Amino acid sequence: xxxxxxxxxxxxxxxxxxxxxxxxxxxxxxxxxxxxxxxxxxxxxxxxxxxxxxxxxxxxxxxxxxxxxxxxxxxxxxxxxxxxxxxxxxxxxxxxxxxxxxxxxxxxxxxxxxxxxxxxxxxxxxxxxxxxxxxxxxxxxxxxxxxxxxxxxxxxxxxxxxxxxxxxxxxxxxxxxxxxxxxxxxxxxxxxxxxxxxxxxxxxxxxxxxxxxxxxxxxxxxxxxxxxxxxx
Amino acid sequence: xxxxxxxxxxxxxxxxxxxxxxxxxxxxxxxxxxxxxxxxxxxxxxxxxxxxxxxxxxxxxxxxxxxxxxxxxxxxxxxxxxxxxxxxxxxxxxxxxxxxxxxxxxxxxxxxxxxxxxxxxxxxxxxxxxxxxxxxxxxxxxxxxxxxxxxxxxxxxxxxxxxxxxxxxxxxxxxxxxxxxxxxxxxxxxxxxxxxxxxxxxxxxxxxxxxxxxxxxxxxxxxxxxxxxxxxxxxxxxxxxxxxxx
Numbered sequence: 050x051x052x053x054x055x056x057x058x059x060x061x062x063x064x065x066x067x068x069x070x071x072x073x074x075x076x077x078x079x080x081x082x083x084x085x086x087x088x089x090x091x092x093x094x095x096x097x098x099x100x101x102x103x104x105x106x107x108x109x110x111x112x113x114x115x116x117x118x119x120x121x122x123x124x125x126x127x128x129x130x131x132x133x134x135x136x137x138x139x140x141x142x143x144x145x146x147x148x149x150x151x152x153x154x155x156x157x158x159x160x161x162x163x164x165x166x167x168x169x170x171x172x173x174x175x176x177x178x179x180x181x182x183x184x185x186x187x188x189x190x191x192x193x194x195x196x197x198x199x200x201x202x203x204x205x206x207x208x209x210x211x212x213x214x215x216x217x218x219x220x221x222x223x224x225x226x227x228x229x230x231x232x233x234x235x236x237x238x239x240x241x242x243x244x245x246x247x248x249x250x251x252x253x254x255x256x257x258x259x260x261x262x263x264x265x266x267x268x269x270x271x272x273x274x275x276x277x278x279x280x281x
Numbered sequence: 282x283x284x285x286x287x288x289x290x291x292x293x294x295x296x297x298x299x300x301x302x303x304x305x306x307x308x309x310x311x312x313x314x315x316x317x318x319x320x321x322x323x324x325x326x327x328x329x330x331x332x333x334x335x336x337x338x339x340x341x342x343x344x345x346x347x348x349x350x351x352x353x354x355x356x357x358x359x360x361x362x363x364x365x366x367x368x369x370x371x372x373x374x375x376x377x378x379x380x381x382x383x384x385x386x387x388x389x390x391x392x393x394x395x396x397x398x399x400x401x402x403x404x405x406x407x408x409x410x411x412x413x414x415x416x417x418x419x420x421x422x423x424x425x426x427x428x429x430x431x432x433x434x435x436x437x438x439x440x441x442x443x444x445x446x447x448x449x450x451x452x453x454x455x456x457x458x459x460x461x462x463x464x465x466x467x468x469x470x471x472x473x474x475x476x477x478x479x480x481x482x483x484x485x486x487x488x489x490x491x492x493x494x495x496x497x498x499x500x501x502x503x504x505x506x507x508x509x510x511x512x513x514x515x516x517x518x519x520x521x522x523x524x525x526x527x
Contacts, residue, residue: 103429123429129422133444133522142440143430168522188430 050119050191050224052079052102056111058249059097070249071097072109077243077252081191084218084225086235089245095228096126098250099196102226115192122190122223124198128177130169136180137165144187155183158213175202179210186217193218193225199234211237309491317495326480331500334465334476337393341400342461346454348401349408354446356409357416373406378464382471391472400464407460408453415449447519455512462504 059072072094079085089095100106102113103123130139140155141147156162159179169177182198198214199207211234218225218238229235235242236258244254256269293311300310309317321327356363356370382399389395419442427437469478477500484493 105425105428121429121431123426125422125426127422129426131423131426131441131444134440142436143426143432170522 050081050116051114052192052224052226053112053114054078054098054102056098056101056109056113058111059094059101059106059109072101073246073249073251075111075245075250075252077255079192079224079226081224082222083241084227084239086227086229086239086242087245088230088232088235088242089250090247091230093245093248094250095230095245096196098245099123099194099226099228102192103194120188120191122185122188122193124178124181124185124195126196126200128169128174128181130172130177130180130184132169135166135168136161136172136176139169139180140184140187143184144189147187152187155186155217158217159183159210175206178202182210182214186221189221190223193221193223195225195227195229197229197231198227199229199231207231207234214238307490309494313491314494314498317491318499321492321495327496327499330475330477330480330496331503334462334469334478334500335503337397337400337465337469337476338458338462341397341404341465342454342457344397345401345404345461346408346450346457349405349453350412350446350450352405353409353412353414354416357413357419363413370406370409373402374410378403378467382464382468386472393473396465396468396473400461400468403464404457404461407457411449411453411456412446415446418449419445444519444522448516448523451512451516451519455508455516458504458508458512462500466500 054075054077056072056075058070058074060068060070062068075098077085087095087098097106101109102115103121130136131142134142137152137156140152153162156165159182161176161179161183164172164176164180169180172180178198182195185193185195195214199210202210215238225238227235227238239258242254242256242258243252244256245251246253254272256272258269296308297310300308300313318327352366356366381402385395385399385402389398423441423445427441432441465476466478466481469476470482473479477496480496481493484490484496
């Protein structure tokens with residue numbers, strides 16, 4: 050599996066008929082087993098980029114190539130659980146062939162075991178996000194797209210979730226793209242971090258994260274902070 | 282429950298008083314109506330006419346809901362379909378039931394097709410409007426979910442679209458049933474030789490109020506039973522995933 054992104058521009062037509070650019074030049078590649086994070090200021094087009102890669106929008110300049118009939122796992126910014134189905138049924142809907150053992154493991158990892166039969170309305174946002182993560186892993190994705198999967202969670206929950214996600218990512222072998230403005234999570238999960246400029250987002254930096262991931266070196270930290278500051 | 286029973290008993294009492302205090306061919310009392318009802322039931326006539334009317338209600342209702350759902354869904358999803366059909370929909374919504382019935386009997390003939398078709402045509406626009414709203418309210422986020430996870434078309438229909446449309450369908454069914462059974466009686470009165478509506482016409486010609494009420498009451502009872510035992514539970518079932526209002 051290899052994803053190649055060579056985006057030149059993505060523009061939208063405003064209500065007043067004027068076009069405005071959401072994304073500029075973005076080029077990178079991602080292969081199986083690799084985790085890339087995209088960080089950038091709010092509104093720089095991170096989520097738009099994910100929608101293009103997911104195939105939800107096809108009107109753009111440039112080329113995005115990925116294998117046909119790719120098994121895709123997506124976690125949207127909001128959990129997007131179908132409210133008329135239990136947590137477990139939401140997962141089984143997209144992964145009808147998922148084995149019971151793997152499902153049980155996913156629910157245990159994300160601390161969802163006691164919530165399997167609960168409807169989304171009965172779950173907190175944090176729990177719903179975890180179901181969305183479990184759903185994405187349940188399809189055994191070849192390409193996994195995570196859009197702010199840890200947003201608006203308290204620090205402890207986020208820490209655990211990042212940890213479990215990291216373990217599952219290493220085991221899954223999926224090519225993974227994490228979109229986030231959470232630098233800590235990006236460092237913890239990604240092999241490589243790309244920074245986007247402010248709107249229209251262009252790729253302005255690339256940083257390889259080397260093990261151990263617990264902390265950045267002083268140089269790396271300064272580099273990332275500078276990039277982000279410049280981008281904003 | 283006690284209050285409902287009390288209100289029904291009060292109605293019976295008022296009816297009895299009105300019957301006793303009247304004169305000439307005025308209102309028959311509850312006892313007279315009950316006796317006539319039993320008589321009609323024993324002869325089998327009551328069940329025959331009720332059965333015929335119910336069959337027409339079911340046929341017209343099914344036809345209107347099926348057609349109306351398909352057309353409404355298409356109008357809600359495709360703007361060209363909406364633009365093309367909206368004027369016709371408005372026309373149909375504003376056409377008096379009587380006009381449709383008379384036209385149907387004139388053009389199709391005094392037969393079952395015309396009767397059921399006219400009733401269905403009266404209900405059709407309401408079903409279209411409800412399902413069009415339902416289709417417009419479909420959440421595109423779930424469409425995207427179905428797309429990225431490549432859900433098969435049948436699964437998408439059954440598990441993603443149908444649950445979103447179900448509350449609109451249930452609301453249309455509920456209002457539709459009460460509309461259909463009222464119009465079926467008019468259609469029968471004007472052009473059929475059986476059914477509760479036909480019996481109403483006979484009762485009217487003979488000025489037989491006892492007969493009229495003896496048919497009206499069980500018919501209303503049957504429709505209320507359908508409403509309480511079938512339509513309302515169904516409506517609750519399709520929307521029970523919604524958070525309860527506090």
